[in-house]
Structures are given as structure tokens and as C-alpha cells.
Amino acid sequence: xxxxxxxxxxxxxxxxxxxxxxxxxxxxxxxxxxxxxxxxxxxxxxxxxxxxxxxxxxxxxxxxxxxxxxxxxxxxxxxxxxxxxxxxxxxxxxxxxxxxxxxxxxxxxxxxxxxxxxxxxxxxxxxxxxxxxxxxxxxxxxxxxxxxxxxxxxxxxxxxxxxxxxxxxxxxxxxxxxxxxxxxxxxxxxxxxxxxxxxxxxxxxxxxxxxxxxxxxxxxxxxxxxxxxxxxxxxxxxxxxxxxxxxxxxxxxxxxxxxxxxxxxxxxxxxxxxxxxxxxxxxxxxxxxxxxxxxxxxxxxxxxxxxxxxxxxxxxxxxxxxxxxxxxxxxxxxxxxxxxxxxxxxxxxxxxxxxxxxxxxxxxxxxxxxxxxxxxxxxxxxxxxxxxxxxxxxxxxxxxxxxxxxxxxxxxxxxxxxxxxxxxxxxx
Amino acid sequence: xxxxxxxxxxxxxxxxxxxxxxxxxxxxxxxxxxxxxxxxxxxxxxxxxxxxxxxxxxxxxxxxxxxxxxxxxxxxxxxxxxxxxxxxxxxxxxxxxxxxxxxxxxxxxxxxxxxxxxxxxxxxxxxxxxxxxxxxxxxxxxxxxxxxxxxxxxxxxxxxxxxxxxxxxxxxxxxxxxxxxxxxxxxxxxxxxxxxxxxxxxxxxxxxxxxxxxxxxxxxxxxxxxxxxxxxxxxxxxxxxxxxxxxxxxxxxxxxxxxxxxxxxxxxxxxxxxxxxxxxxxxxxxxxxxxxxxxxxxxxxxxxxxxxxxxxxxxxxxxxxxxxxxxxxxxxxxxxxxxxxxxxxxxxxxxxxxxxxxxxxxxxxxxxxxxxxxxxxxxxxxxxxxxxxxxxxxxxxxxxxxxxxxxxxxxxxxxxxxxxxxxxxxxx
Numbered sequence: 001x002x003x004x005x006x007x008x009x010x011x012x013x014x015x016x017x018x019x020x021x022x023x024x025x026x027x028x029x030x031x032x033x034x035x036x037x038x039x040x041x042x043x044x045x046x047x048x049x050x051x052x053x054x055x056x057x058x059x060x061x062x063x064x065x066x067x068x069x070x071x072x073x074x075x076x077x078x079x080x081x082x083x084x085x086x087x088x089x090x091x092x093x094x095x096x097x098x099x100x101x102x103x104x105x106x107x108x109x110x111x112x113x114x115x116x117x118x119x120x121x122x123x124x125x126x127x128x129x130x131x132x133x134x135x136x137x138x139x140x141x142x143x144x145x146x147x148x149x150x151x152x153x154x155x156x157x158x159x160x161x162x163x164x165x166x167x168x169x170x171x172x173x174x175x176x177x178x179x180x181x182x183x184x185x186x187x188x189x190x191x192x193x194x195x196x197x198x199x200x201x202x203x204x205x206x207x208x209x210x211x212x213x214x215x216x217x218x219x220x221x222x223x224x225x226x227x228x229x230x231x232x233x234x235x236x237x238x239x240x241x242x243x244x245x246x247x248x249x250x251x252x253x254x255x256x257x258x259x260x261x262x263x264x265x266x267x268x269x270x271x272x273x274x275x276x277x278x279x280x281x282x283x284x285x286x287x288x289x290x291x292x293x294x295x296x297x298x299x300x301x302x303x304x305x306x307x308x309x310x311x312x313x314x315x316x317x318x319x320x321x322x323x324x325x326x327x328x329x330x331x332x333x334x335x336x337x338x339x340x341x342x343x344x345x346x347x348x349x350x351x352x353x354x355x356x357x358x359x360x361x362x363x364x365x366x367x368x369x370x371x372x373x374x375x376x377x378x379x380x381x382x383x384x385x386x387x388x389x390x391x392x393x394x395x396x397x398x399x400x401x402x403x404x405x406x407x408x409x410x411x412x413x414x415x416x417x418x419x420x421x422x423x424x425x426x427x428x
Numbered sequence: 429x430x431x432x433x434x435x436x437x438x439x440x441x442x443x444x445x446x447x448x449x450x451x452x453x454x455x456x457x458x459x460x461x462x463x464x465x466x467x468x469x470x471x472x473x474x475x476x477x478x479x480x481x482x483x484x485x486x487x488x489x490x491x492x493x494x495x496x497x498x499x500x501x502x503x504x505x506x507x508x509x510x511x512x513x514x515x516x517x518x519x520x521x522x523x524x525x526x527x528x529x530x531x532x533x534x535x536x537x538x539x540x541x542x543x544x545x546x547x548x549x550x551x552x553x554x555x556x557x558x559x560x561x562x563x564x565x566x567x568x569x570x571x572x573x574x575x576x577x578x579x580x581x582x583x584x585x586x587x588x589x590x591x592x593x594x595x596x597x598x599x600x601x602x603x604x605x606x607x608x609x610x611x612x613x614x615x616x617x618x619x620x621x622x623x624x625x626x627x628x629x630x631x632x633x634x635x636x637x638x639x640x641x642x643x644x645x646x647x648x649x650x651x652x653x654x655x656x657x658x659x660x661x662x663x664x665x666x667x668x669x670x671x672x673x674x675x676x677x678x679x680x681x682x683x684x685x686x687x688x689x690x691x692x693x694x695x696x697x698x699x700x701x702x703x704x705x706x707x708x709x710x711x712x713x714x715x716x717x718x719x720x721x722x723x724x725x726x727x728x729x730x731x732x733x734x735x736x737x738x739x740x741x742x743x744x745x746x747x748x749x750x751x752x753x754x755x756x757x758x759x760x761x762x763x764x765x766x767x768x769x770x771x772x773x774x775x776x777x778x779x780x781x782x783x784x785x786x787x788x789x790x791x792x793x794x795x796x797x798x799x800x801x802x803x804x805x806x807x808x809x810x811x812x813x814x815x816x817x818x819x820x821x822x823x824x825x826x827x828x829x830x831x832x833x834x835x836x837x838x839x840x841x842x843x844x845x846x847x848x849x850x851x852x853x854x855x856x
Binding site for chain 1: 448449450739740741743744745782798799801802804805808809
């Protein structure tokens with residue numbers, strides 16, 4: 001079995017759950033002996049300029065290949081592109097403009113619309129870039145040999161469709177998130193259209209939860225038998241205990257870790273914090289992450305009069321994440337609409353009890369977690385207080401949770417994907 | 429010549445309402461839910477089953493006999509929500525073929541934590557049975573059939589009982605049969621009746637199980653199994669939850685028809701008959717002593733306490749509950765005392781069980797909470813508030829002035845007018 005996988009970020013540059021999922025799944029597939037051609041966009045930043053020059057011009061040569069030494073059956077191809085997970089048309093635009101400005105400063109000259117850098121490597125708007133990426137992926141695929149195409153989230157769906165068109169191979173689209181999760185009912189029509197085209201064109205659709213599967217069936221016009229649920233797993237973390245923060249704790253810490261965006265419900269976290277502080281004093285609320293609602297959240301904390309009790313750390317990675325887990329008494333994920341939510345699993349793996357919203361895919365797989373409706377601020381606060389106040393609750397959640405999380409393995413997710421592949425390849 | 433001895437456990441806890449750390453009132457119990465469950469079970473089980481058994485008793489003219497253990501907290505609720513059930517129990521009591529057993533009024537685990545409280549609750553229950561059904565119970569059964577040598581010694585020392593009932597667990601019997609009357613080790617007069625769990629569970633659990641090789645279970649088949657005991661036993665003790673009829677086994681499984689025909693099938697064999705527990709004790713001498721140094725119960729396959737005290741939350745909750753005993757009783761406030769006692773029902777701790785939680789089995793079916801964690805949080809919030817009421821009391825708070833009208837609320841109309849002794853009885 002050989003898979004042409006249109007994925008995202010790999011370690012050490014992982015900005016969120018999508019990258020984590022692509023990596024976890026691919027690694028597990030590698031262990032199952034499935035061959036994977038992993039194609040991902042890679043930003044051609046100025047620091048890579050010399051390297052890139054060797055490969056440009058010509059889009060085909062802009063696709064670089066490399067191998068991860070630990071993965072025997074995986075071959076990587078990067079396509080130079082400014083696409084990034086969690087981009088919006090606006091953030092994409094801003095990034096491109098930043099790059100242009102930097103280039104301008106380097107060269108000290110004027111930029112013209114027809115500049116070869118712009119036209120060759122990036123498109124100025126995101127939708128065109130998504131289509132350009134698709135064309136490059138199709139070109140790359142022509143000379144490759146594989147059985148199925150597997151595309152992760154909407155920005156790669158056009159690529160998946162293009163590759164399927166030129167090779168005739170079956171297409172799987174893997175839905176980690178939908179426009180309805182990200183934007184509520186204020187959907188971006190263009191993105192929705194791209195998602196729908198991918199989901200409808202796909203031979204099979206993989207949803208990360210039943211929560212997401214229901215959205216797909218009700219909003220994207222496909223029948224249920226085409227949509228399979230494959231839950232994410234969690235990577236066991238072997239060495240968390242070796243980190244010593246040296247922090248002596250006389251204050252309890254409640255942690256929000258994730259992108260600070262509408263989807264993640266930061267305002268519910270803060271409203272609940274306010275309520276908790278009405279009945280408890282020795283507790284601090286940490287918001288680790290960044291996002292378009294970060295400044296709004298800082299303001300909100302101040303408005304609520306709890307600014308001194310809420311700490312904003314910005315985006316954390318690597319060892320800092322381990323440290324913050326080590327300090328936390330409770331992890332809270334009040335997501336408004338969360339297709340899956342890998343972060344709570346990582347928290348549990350780090351021995352931190354979790355409180356998650358019922359509007360999440362991960363609440364389908366977790367038993368030993370506290371669950372709330374994201375809008376029920378009173379109940380969120382009630383449960384936070386209970387965890388901080390009654391040690392046996394924390395103890396029981398932790399011991400059962402740590403055990404439970406071990407059963408959620410990427411290996412099972414990969415095996416389930418493999419089953420989907422096999423079903424597609426059987427001639428009907 | 430085995431005698432069949434039926435005893436039905438009849439109990440419904442007083443369920444708590446959703447109570448957060450922000451609630452500051454003494455309305456702990458969900459009157460609406462308790463009322464609707466009580467009426468539902470009355471309609472599906474208590475009323476049809478009582479009428480059926482009354483009918484059989486009359487039809488067999490004294491040859492069909494049964495026993496009940498009805499908890500005090502259920503009697504209170506039936507009076508309030510389903511008084512018509514009380515009149516059918518009263519009619520049963522008057523047939524002379526129905527025996528009422530004694531247990532702890534609040535269906536509590538008090539034996540394990542406070543002997544004083546335990547004895548008070550038994551006396552309260554005996555008084556209630558006397559008041560409602562004009563019988564002085566002579567046979568005792570402990571909550572969940574929890575039992576050991578110490579319990580037997582304590583019951584014997586009360587000088588009120590002839591026998592005690594427990595589970596016929598294999599490991600206390602060795603190669604002996606459950607189908608004889610025994611004597612607890614260390615007792616001189618008290619006798620011991622053991623549940624025939626295999627035949628009891630054939631009715632209570634397996635009756636409607638279509639994968640069971642013996643399905644469907646018919647009255648004549650069951651009567652044959654009872655007759656097989658001939659030669660190796662004098663009594664077959666069939667102990668089960670009364671809710672088996674119509675609630676655990678729905679009416680459409682044929683459970684009522686089974687029961688309707690069982691007496692005549694049993695009585696077809698001239699040697700067989702029915703006896704109440706007290707008649708069994710009078711008719712048969714002890715076949716030997718049973719030594720139970722360690723606690724047993726009728727729960728799960730373990731037959732131990734792990735369903736109520738198996739995790740840290742459960743033991744913490746019950747420990748904190750009984751730690752308040754002196755403080756609670758010192759207030760001399762019946763409302764506080766009765767609230768505290770209602771919290772002692774074993775059900776509250778059963779809801780916190782994490783043992784089989786993931787498998788969604790019987791534990792979950794009877795659980796009004798989404799998770800054991802929710803139930804612990806709720807319980808602890810209530811207990812915390814109850815505790816705060818005690819200190820308000822001792823500092824001359826408002827609780828005492830509201831005592832009269834408050835406590836009468838817990839009795840249904842007629843009973844409270846009649847200066848009904850049960851709930852207003854002060855505890856020294």
C-alpha cells in the first residue's frame with residue numbers, strides 16, 4: 001500500500017492539532033509498513049533563499065525531497081508555498097505582504113506586480129495560492145507511483161482533487177475541522193465551497209469524530225455511508241517527569257492551552273475564572289497560546305477585574321509546554337465547536353486532569369474527563385472549584401485518565417485508515 | 429421438600445438536585461425528579477406487582493407467601509408521590525402471608541462507619557414498619573446484603589431479631605449449600621439465611637436475556653430447578669430487587685406472567701411450599717456455623733464493597749459524611765439531621781463508582797449522573813453546605829426558627845397531620 005498524502009507541518013515546527021495529527025498518523029502508518037509520500041507546503045523564507053535558488057525557477061523543482069531518518073517508509077516532498085494551517089485569507093495576505101516588505105528591504109528596490117518572485121513562488125491571495133498548490137501537487141504526482149490519495153483539511157482538497165484527476169487514483173479527504181467549527185454560522189462562502197467540493201468529490205471521507213461526521217452529513221450534502229469516523233490518538237510522552245520547574249506551589253493553576261480564537265471559547269474560560277475567584281482566592285488562570293482574540297481576551301480579563309489573576313504566556317512549544325503542564329492543576333478546553341481536540345489528551349498524558357466542552361469530538365472518546373456545555377459558565381466554574389477543592393477528585397481523574405489515554409493510539413487510527421484504503425481499492 | 433422463600437428489596441433513593449458551589453440554600457433534593465421516578469416505578473412495577481401478588485395470595489389461600497424489605501426513604505416518598513402504592517402494601521400486610529423485614533431506614537452503609545447511627549436507623553425503620561403495617565420485623569437484612577461476623581453479633585445483641593439475611597457467596601460456604609439455615613459464627617440464637625444467587629439471578633438478571641441458553645425461562649422449568657434442590661437443602665432463598673418486575677425486566681418480557689404461574693408450578697410438587705423468612709427460621713434448625721470475618725455484599729462478581737468504596741472519591745465522600753456525625757447531631761435540628769441521613773443512602777456512593785464505568789453496564793443504567801465525577805462534585809457541594817449550616821446553628825443562626833414548617837414539608841399531608849412519629853423523632 002502506497003499513499004500520496006497531502007499533509008501539514010512536521011516536528012519541530014508544529015503549531016497545532018492538525019500538524020500533530022498528520023505526524024502521529026504518518027508515523028503510525030510507517031510502523032504498519034504503509035508507504036507514504038508525504039507532501040507539504042513549505043514557506044520559502046528569505047533565510048532559505050540560497051537553498052531555494054538552487055531549485056527555482058520552475059515549479060517542479062520547487063518541490064524538494066527529503067527523508068526523516070526515523071521513518072523508513074515515508075518520503076517527504078515539500079512544495080514551496082506560503083500556505084500554513086489555521087490561515088485565513090486575511091492572515092495569509094498579511095504574511096505575503098510581510099515577505100514582500102522584507103524582500104524589498106533586502107533588495108532596497110521597488111516591487112512591481114509582475115515581480116518574478118511573486119508570480120513564481122506565491123500568489124497574492126490565498127485562494128489562488130490553494131489552486132497553484134494544487135497544480136504543483138498534480139505535477140509532482142504524475143511521476144509518482146501510489147495507490148490512494150489522502151488530503152488533510154480544506155487547503156489541500158483542491159490538490160487532492162487535481163491529483164485524483166491526473167492519476168485516476170481514489171481520494172480520501174480527512175476532515176480535521178470544518179468552516180462551521182472555525183467561523184460558527186458566519187461561514188466564508190469560498191472556503192465552504194472548496195470544502196464541499198473536496199468532500200463531495202472524495203471517494204471516502206474520514207471525520208475525526210461523530211461530532212464532525214454529523215456536521216459533514218448535515219452541511220455538506222454527502223450520505224453517511226461515505227463518511228468514516230477515525231479518532232485521533234496521542235503520542236505517549238516518555239520523559240515528562242524529568243523536567244523540574246523548581247516552582248513551589250502555593251497557588252493553584254488552571255490552564256487554557258490552545259489558540260486564542262473564537263472556536264476555542266476563551267471568553268467562557270475568563271467568565272468562569274471570574275466566578276471561581278468569587279469563592280476562591282489562591283488560584284491563577286494561565287492562557288497559553290496566541291490567536292486573533294488574544295488582545296480581546298487581555299482586555300476582557302481587565303474588564304472583569306481579574307487581570308491580576310490571569311497570565312498570558314503567548315504561544316508555547318517544546319519544553320515550555322511540559323513545564324506548564326507540570327504546574328497545572330487542571331486543563332480547561334471550553335471549545336465552542338471542536339472537531340476533535342488532541343490537546344486534552346496531551347494534558348492527560350502529562351497527568352493533568354481535564355475539563356472539556358461537550359461540543360468536542362474528544363468528549364466522545366474520553367470517559368475520565370469532566371464535561372460541560374461551553375456556554376455553561378456557572379458549571380465550568382463549579383467544576384473548576386471542585387477539582388481545586390477536593391483532592392480525591394483530582395486524584396481519581398488523574399489515575400484513571402492516565403490509564404485511559406494509553407488506549408488512544410495512533411496505531412489504531414492508522415489501521416482504520418488502512419482499512420478505508422483497502423475498501424476503496426476493492427473493485428465493486 | 430424445599431420451601432421457597434421470596435424476599436423483595438424495595439427502595440428508591442432521594443436523589444440530589446444539581447447543586448453547585450454557588451448554591452446557597454438547603455434545597456438539596458430534586459423533588460421533581462424523585463416524584464416522577466417514584467410515580468413511574470409505581471406505575472410500571474409496584475402497583476402491578478403488588479396487585480398480582482395480592483391476587484396470587486388470595487388465590488392460593490395462604491399457601492403462597494412472600495417478604496419485603498421496604499426502605500424508610502421509599503416509604504416517605506410513596507406517601508408523598510404515590511400513596512396508592514401504600515394502600516396496596518397495606519392490603520398485602522393484612523393477608524397474613526407477607527412479612528416485612530428490617531433494615532436501615534436510610535438504606536445506608538452506616539454499619540461500616542458508625543454503630544450508633546446504624547442502630548438508630550434500624551430502630552427508626554422498625555418503628556416505621558410497625559406504624560404502617562402493624563408488624564414488628566423479626567428478620568434483619570443490611571443494605572446491599574453487606575455482612576460479616578461483627579454485624580451478626582451486633583444484630584444478636586439488639587435482642588430484636590431471630591435471623592439475618594445475606595448473600596450465599598461461594599467463598600463463605602466452601603462446599604456447603606446455600607439451601608440450608610445456618611448460624612453466624614459467634615452467635616447463640618441468631619440464624620442466617622443465604623441467598624441462592626444462581627436461582628435468584630435467573631429471574632432478576634437473566635430472565636430476558638435471549639443469548640442465555642435457558643431462555644425463555646418458563647414457570648414449570650424454574651419449578652423443576654427448585655425441585656432439584658430436593659435432598660440437598662430445605663429452603664431456596666430467592667432474594668431480588670422488587671423492580672425486577674416491570675422495571676428491570678419490562679412487562680413485555682413476560683415477567684409478570686412468569687410470576688403469575690410460578691406458584692402453581694411450584695406447588696404441583698407436593699413436597700414444595702412457600703415460607704416467609706420467619707417461618708423458615710422456625711421450621712428449620714441450623715445446619716452449621718458460617719464464618720465471615722471479611723465483609724461481603726451482593727454486588728457485582730466481586731461480592732465486596734468496591735461498588736461503593738472502590739475509589740478515592742467514594743471513600744473520601746463517605747468519610748467526610750460520617751465525620752460530621754457529632755456536629756450534625758449536636759444541632760438537634762431534625763431538618764439538618766434528616767438531610768444528613770438522606771445523604772447516607774448507598775446509592776449516592778454507587779453513582780461515584782468508576783469500576784465498570786467505561787463499559788456502560790448496569791452501574792450506568794441506574795445512574796442519574798452523566799459521570800461518577802459529576803456525582804462526587806454534586807455530593808461534596810451539598811455536604812459542604814450542610815456543614816456550613818451546622819456552624820450557623822451553633823452560632824445562633826436562623827435554622828432553628830424555620831424548623832417546624834421546614835421539617836413537616838418532608839411528610840406528606842396526612843402523615844404530618846397525624847403527628848406521625850417517624851420523621852420527627854429526635855435523635856439524642
